Amino acid sequence: MVETAGAALEAIGIVKRFGTLVAVDGVDLELARGEIHALCGENGAGKSTLARILAGALAPSAGRVASDGPVGLVHQHFELVDRLRVWENVVLGREPRRGLRLDAAAARERVRSLAREYALDVDPDAVVESLPVGIAQRVEILRELAREPSTLVLDEPTAVLAPREIDALFATLRSLAARGAAIMVITHKLQEVISHANRVTVMRGGRVVLRAATAETSLDAIARAMVGGDVPALATRRAVTPHAAFAARDLRAGDGAHALRGASFEVRGGEIVGIAGVEGNGQSALCDAIAGVVPYAGEMTLDGEPLRGNPGARTAAGVRTIPQDRQREALVLPWSIARNVALGDHTRPPLRRGWSLDRQACDALATEIVRRFDVRAASIRTSVAALSGGNQQKVVVGRALAHEPRVVIAYQPTRGIDVGAASLVQSRLIEARNAGAAVLLVSFELDELLAVADRILVLYRGAIAGEFVREGFDRARIGALMAGAA
């Protein structure tokens, strides 16, 4: 490979072990000055571990990293001090001093000139907690740029951004690269790779399985490399006679920036309604209100009947939820699969018999879920803590869809699971829809909604900002509404 601009960073034979787990297994990587390099792979492929090693935040078990300057790392979950101002965050740890005192004027000026230089528009005096995520990310990038890195690594930087913000981010990264920096972006959104990166490296199981110039590869080839085979096709949607199933009127819940401020909508039986929006625009409050786990105002009906009561009563009425945090909100981690599948249905037949749980019924249900959802586990007696995230999620989704649900509330059901498992979960949701369930699907991945939903509602600042039916899905328009366009 000809590197006209030269290497900014070179990693040779990187290995990282955590106990018996080999997270990174002999990776060689070279980042050239002036390039945007995409690093792809499924969850657990070793991308984030590799990124931390490149940035010097983690020592490799073997191998070495050579770099011709500092390496900046922009974390997936921002590491900013929320209560401090932008300029304070940027200079934190490298504060300009005058004698014993912090030279605030100099620091502020430095941040301002840095922001101007890189065209990263932020107010140096804003308090970080008041900033939207897209802007907070700029602060995180500025902080790394203040160290004048020769290489900048960004871990899933687009996960929290609206499409328009993503374009702005890549414009910034492009200009940084043009000044001679090497940029590495970890992402699982393959469209971004094709559109914005020069080269791509794909990892699977800690090893590099594909290196290519993006001009010479395809979305399909990258996806196949990530999965290690073909990506399974989604279930086909069938025509269903829709009848009114779930309706919400002027629903309000939560408080502060992430509150839901009056949403009215309907999800008919046999329909998947996608909730599009950037994280933190009221999605959690919406789902929690429907599940009955938070106080709310407004009305909900199920086939015209008011939906009330505690979460147990709602479950019994056929409202099933796939919560945001499967490990805390959905599963009892030390318990077996067979014991977990009863949670929420332990109070009623068929899983309850008299004072006891019906073990045979629980085992039968667990066996059925394991089979239908292809849960990879030694047996139904395996503790769910021992399962991978994807397999845990399959148990959660399997349980939610097991009892012919009338309403399914799915919050990011494919977050953090591999492509194969995600596709299976999406297919099962489509099948539930085909069987007549009203499915509400919250996702921060617009592509997921475009592929799966019959209708999309855009949630922005706690209110519904737009509605699109499948025939009229307009990626650009939905993206604009997600970012707050009128």
Add this chain to the structure above:
Amino acid sequence: MSRRNAAIFAAVLLAIAAGAMALAGANPLAGFAALLRGALGGERQLSETLVQTTALLFPSLAVAFAFRAGLFNIGAEGQLIVGGLFAGLAGAALVAPGWIAIPVILLAGAAGGAIWGGIAGALRARFGGNEVIATLMLNIVAALLANYLVVGPFHAPAATGPETAELPVSSWLPVLIPGTRLTISLLLALALAGALSFMFARTVFGYALQAAGEAPQAAARAGIDLRRTALVALTLSGAIAGFGGATLVAGVLHRFNVALSPGYGFIAIAVALVGGLDPLWIVLAAFAFGILQSGSLTMQALAHVPKDVVGFVEGLAILGLSARRIANPREESA
């Protein structure tokens, strides 16, 4: 705590005990030998060890019960005392055949413990109050309240110590082995351990209780009322400890005395944790701690090791096992 860590922990405690014996000027080997001889050396010694085992088993099961629901009840001592007090008052007042009196006395004890545990449960359910603090403080209230009542209003006229009047002989628990203090309370404790084991493994009630303890958010989403669970769990936990106090009154002392418990409710925390909160393992753990309790006097007499060495080691065990739990009470058990 894994079985391996438990073994390491036990080994460290044994080493510390040996060191303490050596510091007291005794030969540790002779000390351990005397301890075992005093606890297991004959029928009388063994029966006394089983009396101690029983006394520990009730509060240990009480602690485990609350713990499985995610609640750290360190008030088993206070619940045991209040239960014993209720049993002592009921037993002294009640003139009835044994088959009526004995169940009434035991249930009075359970009711007393249930009230004491229930106060902490209600504080938690109503105000979100920390049950560790509430149960701990209620221990002190229980001790002082019992002391006041048996020195004052309920002091037995004929008694010299701070105690209630003696129970009629017909209200004493039947003895298992004639000539010993071992009563049917041992069988009751073992039956309770078996029942709890079944309850945790099989019943819907036990399922919901443990779901609330292990994963409160998931439990709440599954319709399990966490506040109600806290109230019920601490009330029943208190009832078990109070029942244990009643067996001491009706089976061992035959009256309530302020010295009813040498700290069974505290040692119970260590017993429950050593037993991995599993009722059946707790039976074994209670027997091991019963050996310490009953052998310590012989150890003092024969090997000249102060019996306080046992209290010292038990104290270390409680501290070592509970420190992490207090810091993070929802941490996964066993």
